[in-house]
Amino acid sequence: MNTRPILDSASGPYALSASFNADNSCFSVALESGFRVFTSKSGDLKLAREVGGGIGCAEMLGTTRYIALVGGGKQPKFPQNKVQIWNDATQVVATSLEFKTPIQRVRISQSHLIVVLLNNVGIYKMTSPPEKVADYETVNNPFGLCSLGKDIVAFPGRAIGQVKIFDLMSGNISIIPAHESPLRALALNQRGDLVATASEQGTIIRLWSFPSCTKIAEFRRGVDPAVIFSLSFSPSSTMLAVTSDKSTLHLFDLSPEASASALEPDPKTHKWGILSKVPLLPRQFSDNYSVAAAKFELGDEPVGWGPASKSATFNAGIPGVPGGRPTKGLIGWLDDQTLLVIGAGQDARWEKFVLTFDSDGKRVLFKKGWRKYLD
Template sequence: MNLARHSITPTEPVHIFNAQFDADCQIFTASTPAGFAVYQAWPLTLLRKRGTFLDIGDLFTGGTLAAVVPSHTSSLLFLLGGGPSPLYPPNKVILWDDATRVEVAELEFRERVRGLACRRGWLAVALRRRVVIFEVRDTVVRRAEYDTCDNPRGILALATAAYATLLAIPGRQMGHVQLLHLPPCVPPNPLGPPPSVPPSKPPPPPLKHPVSMIAAHESALTTLSLPPSGRFLATTSSRGTLVRIWDTTSGKLLREFRRGADTAEIYGVAFRPDEKEIGVWSDKGTVHLFSLVSSGASNRQSSLSPLTPFLPLPKYFDSEWSYAQYRIPTQAAHISLSSTSSVRSSHIDLAADEKCVVGWITVPSELAGVAPDFQLVVLTYSGGWYRLALPPKVSQSSPSATGSPPKSPSSFRQRTSSVSSVTSLPDKGKGREREKDKKGSRELVLQEYRKYGRWDGWG
């Protein structure tokens, strides 16, 4: 499970400062030295671009952006200056209407903006030691301000489903999380003919007052994640070994997952839309999948885990490990998706500073009457777009009998003719371990690989 750091930098790097999914993972934005673009998440389609190579009237010529945050699938974008030649000062947030190419509003602060989160009608801005809340309607009104502990990453999370209220921000003490409640999120305006299914109704109020503080970790927080409903909260810390899932009403710790045994930087946690699984990604170049329900795939555990109630074993042996994962390969390892042959690449080391972002999409099933499939889309900051399917449903054998959780496989299985086949070089002396790994773990299946981020037709 201790995966070496490796590089996913292509031979001709594509510099992407930031990539952001909208709340529903239907679109995403990418900011580069040339400007920014808005893409449809799947099928990958370039919707529009704003940058140096556009007409003279483009307002973005001559400046770079650190982040472009989409507000659902509307034309409203939140822009944050940054990069080698910032278009705006880093202490400003610009509300941009991309349909009319007009700056709607400008929010200025006395210090650098660290992070943004938005939902319909609301914007939360994270500064170094506070979070400021704005209501965004016909006008932008400052509604509240909350103190936090030192928050250089600008982490915060908003529940975005209809009638959701939760905002999660760091607490005043390191490792703590404040749970705040804003006015309910308004449902989206329906488009086209009236739907056959009646619109959802506001949920009943909780039977007891929800908690306002969770002591999540002893070390500094690195990520906060909420599903659209806001029922759960996922937290990670600077150690990067554990992912904890909390009930946001009671504050109870529901599950604790182990990403690995060594320190890593976890970039994010994404809840599946039906809240049955989570995807976790880090600077190790891997995407891990954990199950949140007992009826689905089983997370891996040590063969000694049943003995932990009776023996004073370290907590490590009682940990739940990901039931599936995907290691992002180098760009050189990819081949044409129409080819059926596999490719071996000697350039399998990936860089430690490569970043990525992961989102869930819903793909219609090819079979009539079958529910849509959930898949993952991975966006690397070197310009790679990966669509990953969940592993085939097969019975899992018992975990490894060595007393430690099974390690992840180091090679890729043979794919079908409709997807690319990627194979890594075998590790010396690891043949036996690799055979054991295949029995105890499964891989996400690469369905499609494309590039994004350049203005030369990649979209």
């Protein structure tokens, strides 16, 4: 962590949080003075709005003119217990919803609005005004963990380490006992038939099928505990990308062949070679590791900033911002070979990585470009 003196906020905009839209074609950034929208492919500015106060999180509705806003930062524009649906065509709030406690995160699609509170998830139809469908109690969820797909939404359950999946069409509920420790990250694939989870330990990533809710794979990110920032499936669901506070981007192979080799490690390709077949050794010698990895930038940040607490029950920091800390390591796939890693904060960065093969036929990740998108 960089320990240089605290930067003067007058030196430039400060990105409180960042979020991709549904197809990763754009990403929205919440600022101390408003919000901005950028084109993912190039990192170029697409839209800038000054609203006269801080926005803690901004969630785009696809590529439409509607953006869900929650107040945040030092001088919030809106109360942190209200979600505002902003119509950028008229540059006014079209409708809003008020809650009894601060909002941790919002997810939005053409059909549904999901509002995440510390101990509750509310599910609404995207009507005007939004119509409540259901709400559920959860364990402490300060990071606003919630993944919204076309037909389902996944979020923490009432028990530690549990994932609850709500079918938006039928109203059915499914439960996955994913981890013994509190959840730190979860993701759905585009088809809605895979769920990836990580706990606050950050060493093991688990893959679950839906609707059977059975575990189909387990991957080892590393041996040392880490804060998992983001999980993201490639468009074809053949790869899973993972970032952590180790400043490392990992890619895991989800192909059927890889799943088979995970059950019976191949010493020729496994990280630990012949040791993967030796009985009685610790499990990390036989676990399934990433097939490619690269370093991404956390960015230089002021004194007192940290990626996040190790604990998934932590609830402090910047008001109105998911997890209380600027977004870091957010992953968005452009296609099956190209992915982005986005970070907020004083040193907000956009980085593009490409998956390819080296001369030996081994998969490698290389950084194709980067920029400080607020400059």
